[in-house]
Amino acid sequence: MVLEELGKSLRKALGRITDASSVDEDLIKEVSKDLQRALLQADVNVQLVLSITKRVEERALQERPPPGMSVKEHVIKTIYEELVAVLDKGEPLPMRSQRIMLVGLYGQGKTTTAGKLAWQCSKKGFKVGLIAADVHRPAAYEQLLQLGEKVGVDVYGEPGKKDAPGIVERGLHKFKDKNVIIIDTSGRHALEEDLIQELKDVAAVAKPDEKLLVLDSQVGQQAGVQAAAFHDAVGVTGVVLTKMDGTAKGGGALSAVAQTRARIVYIGVGEQIRDLEPFNANRFISRLLGMGDLQALMDLAKESVTDVDVEETSRNIMSGRFTLKDMYNQMEAVNKMGPLKKIMSMIPGFGNVEEKMDLENSQKRLRKYKVIMDSMTEEEMEDPRIIKASRVKRIAIGAGVSSSDVRELIKQYNQSKKMMKELMGNRKMRKQLMKQMQSGDMGL
Numbered sequence: 001m002v003l004e005e006l007g008k009s010l011r012k013a014l015g016r017i018t019d020a021s022s023v024d025e026d027l028i029k030e031v032s033k034d035l036q037r038a039l040l041q042a043d044v045n046v047q048l049v050l051s052i053t054k055r056v057e058e059r060a061l062q063e064r065p066p067p068g069m070s071v072k073e074h075v076i077k078t079i080y081e082e083l084v085a086v087l088d089k090g091e092p093l094p095m096r097s098q099r100i101m102l103v104g105l106y107g108q109g110k111t112t113t114a115g116k117l118a119w120q121c122s123k124k125g126f127k128v129g130l131i132a133a134d135v136h137r138p139a140a141y142e143q144l145l146q147l148g149e150k151v152g153v154d155v156y157g158e159p160g161k162k163d164a165p166g167i168v169e170r171g172l173h174k175f176k177d178k179n180v181i182i183i184d185t186s187g188r189h190a191l192e193e194d195l196i197q198e199l200k201d202v203a204a205v206a207k208p209d210e211k212l213l214v215l216d217s218q219v220g221q222q223a224g225v226q227a228a229a230f231h232d233a234v235g236v237t238g239v240v241l242t243k244m245d246g247t248a249k250g251g252g253a254l255s256a257v258a259q260t261r262a263r264i265v266y267i268g269v270g271e272q273i274r275d276l277e278p279f280n281a282n283r284f285i286s287r288l289l290g291m292g293d294l295q296a297l298m299d300l301a302k303e304s305v306t307d308v309d310v311e312e313t314s315r316n317i318m319s320g321r322f323t324l325k326d327m328y329n330q331m332e333a334v335n336k337m338g339p340l341k342k343i344m345s346m347i348p349g350f351g352n353v354e355e356k357m358d359l360e361n362s363q364k365r366l367r368k369y370k371v372i373m374d375s376m377t378e379e380e381m382e383d384p385r386i387i388k389a390s391r392v393k394r395i396a397i398g399a400g401v402s403s404s405d406v407r408e409l410i411k412q413y414n415q416s417k418k419m420m421k422e423l424m425g426n427r428k429m430r431k432q433l434m435k436q437m438q439s440g441d442m443g444l
Contacts, residue, residue, distance in 0.1 A: 006251065007288045009038030014076055014289060023071045028060045035079065042251030045224070048086065055082050080285055087254065088281035093210060093238060093265040095124050097179040099172075101206055102240075103199055103230050104214035106187040109242035109268060111140060113214050114184040115147030116268070116276035117240075121180045122153055129175030132157030133164045133202055134186045144184055151273060154178075165201040172206065183208065196233045203234045212265060214240045217254075224255065231262065241279075242268035322417045325381040328373050331366055368401065369409050375399040384413055 013034035020027050032053045039049045056079055065074035100117065102110045111134065118128045130148050132155060134140035141157040148155035156171035168183060175181050183206055188195045203211065213236045215223055230236050239257050244267045257264055264279040373381065375398035380387055387395070387410060396403045 006038060006042040009041065010035070010079075010289055013038060014079065017072050017075055020072070023060075023075060025061060028057055028075070031075070031079075032057050039251060043255075044251035045255035048255045052082050052086060076289075080289060083285045083288070084281045087257065087264060087279075087284065089257070089261055089263040091263070092278050092280065093212075095121065095126070097126070098209040099181045099183070099206055100210045100212060101183045101185060101203060101208035101234070102212050102214055103185050103234060103236070104187055105226060106137065106189050108187065108214045108216045108219075109240075110134070110187060110214045111143050111147070111184050113240050113242060113266075113268065113276065114144060114182050115151055116273055117266070118148065118153045118180075118182055119151040119273050120276060121182075122151060126179040127177065128153040128180045128182065129171070129178040130155045131168055131171035131175070131181060131183045133168050133171075133183050135162045135164045135167065136186045136188075140184070140186075147273075164198055165205045168202050169205050196229075199230075199234050210237050210265075211235060212238045212240050213262070214242060217241045217244045227257070227262065236262050238263050238265040240264075240266045240268065240276075244269050323382050324373060324376065324384045324413055327413055327416060328370065328381065331370055368405060369412070372396075372399045372401060372406055372409050384410060 013031050016031055016034060017023065017027070035056065036049050036053050039052065040046065059078045059082070060075045063074070063078070065071055069077070102114055102117075104110050114130055118130055121128045130144055130153055132141040132144045134144075141155075141159045144157065145155045154175070156167075156174050158167050158170075161167060164186060171183075172181065183202065185199060185202055186195065211234050213227060213230050215226065219226065227236065227239070239262050241254075241257075241264060264281075266276050267279050267284070269275050269277055372395060375395045376387075380391065380395075387406075392403050392406045392410075396406050399406070
C-alpha cells in the first residue's frame with residue numbers, strides 16, 4: 001500500500017466521522033487537527049497542510065450536502081476532493097511516439113524507472129530504444145543494458161566515453177526507426193553547475209517531448225528544492241515518484257509536486273519491472289483512504305494472468321465441476337498479480353485489512369499449497385476424492401511438508417468447492433457470469 005503510515009492516519013481520521021453519533025463544528029475541528037497531524041507526520045509542507053485543512057473546514061461547515069447524501073458522507077467526500085485537488089495537476093503521460101528524458105539526483109531510481117517505462121511502452125506495441133546518457137556513474141550502462149535485455153528493448157551507449165550530448169545524438173540516429181526513445185541521464189549527490197549544464201546540452205540535442213523528474217518518495221522536504229532546480233534547468237513536464245510501496249513518509253515529494261504544479265505521471269510501487277503505475281489522483285487518494293481502486297485491480301489482472309487459463313477454470317466453475325487444478329489456476333493468477341497486501345489495497349473497504357489479517361502468512365500458505373499440488377499426479381488434481389492416507393503421505397514426502405499440511409490443503413479445497421457451488425446456486429450471479437463469458441470479458 002502506497003504511503004502506508006499516512007494512509008492509516010487518514011483512515012483513522014475518517015473513522016472518527018463514521019463512528020460519531022452526529023457531525024457538528026467541534027467534530028469538524030477535531031478531524032481537521034487529525035488531518036493536520038497525519039499530513040505533517042508524513043512530511044507534507046506546513047503551509048500546504050494548513051491550506052488543505054482550512055478548505056476542508058470551510059466546506060464541511062458551510063456547504064449543504066447534495067440530495068441523498070448524509071452529512072457524514074459529505075464531510076468524507078470533501079476531504080477526498082481536497083486531497084485530490086492537491087495532486088490533480090494535469091493529464092497522465094500519453095502513450096504515443098515520443099522522446100522521453102529522465103532527470104534526477106543519484107539514487108532516485110532513474111535507471112530502474114527507464115527500464116520500467118520501456119516495458120510499459122513495449123507492452124502497448126511501441127518500438128522502444130533506451131539511450132545510456134549517464135556517463136559518470138560506474139556500471140550505469142551495464143545496468144541499463146541488463147534492464148533492456150529483461151524487457152526486450154535495444155540499448156545504445158558508449159562505455160568509457162564522457163560526451164553525453166554526443167552519445168544522445170548518435171543514439172537518436174541509431175534509433176531512428178523507434179517509436180519511443182527513453183534517455184537515462186546523469187545525476188549527482190547534489191545539484192551542481194556542471195550537471196545542470198550537461199542536462200541543458202542533452203536536452204538541446206534530444207529535443208524531448210517529455211522531461212520527467214524522478215524523485216525518491218523518501219527524500220522529504222528537500223524534494224521541493226530539487227524539483228524547482230531541475231525545472232529551472234530543463235523545464236520539467238512531469239514527475240515520477242519512486243519507492244511508494246513502503247512506509248516512507250512521502251509527503252515531501254507530494255508537496256513538492258503540488259508547489260511546482262508539475263503533474264505526477266507514474267509512481268513506482270515495487271521492485272518488479274511491472275511495478276510502475278500510471279498516476280491518477282482520484283484513484284491514488286481513494287486507495288490512500290481505504291476506498292479501493294477496482295480499475296487498477298482489473299488492469300493488473302489483465303496484464304498479469306495472460307498465460308493462466310482463466311476461461312477454462314471459469315467454465316468448470318459454471319458447470320459445477322471445481323477441481324484442484326482449477327484452484328491451482330486461481331492461486332497462480334493471484335500470485336502473478338503481486339503481494340496480497342497490494343491486491344487488497346485495491347478492493348473497496350479493505351484498505352486497512354493488514355491490521356486485521358496476517359497477509360504475509362497467507363501469502364506463504366498459498367506458496368506452500370502450490371508446492372503440495374506440484375507433487376500431485378494429474379489424476380489427483382482432477383479428482384481429489386481419491387487422495388486417501390497413503391497418497392497423503394506420498395504427496396507430503398514429495399513436497400517436503402507434513403501430512404497435516406496436505407490435509408489442510410484438501411480441507412481448504414473442499415471449503416472453496418462448497419462456496420463455488422453456493423455461488424452458482426445464485427441464478428442472478430450465474431446469469432451475469434454467463435454474459436461475461438459470452439462477451440469474452442472475464443476480468444482476469
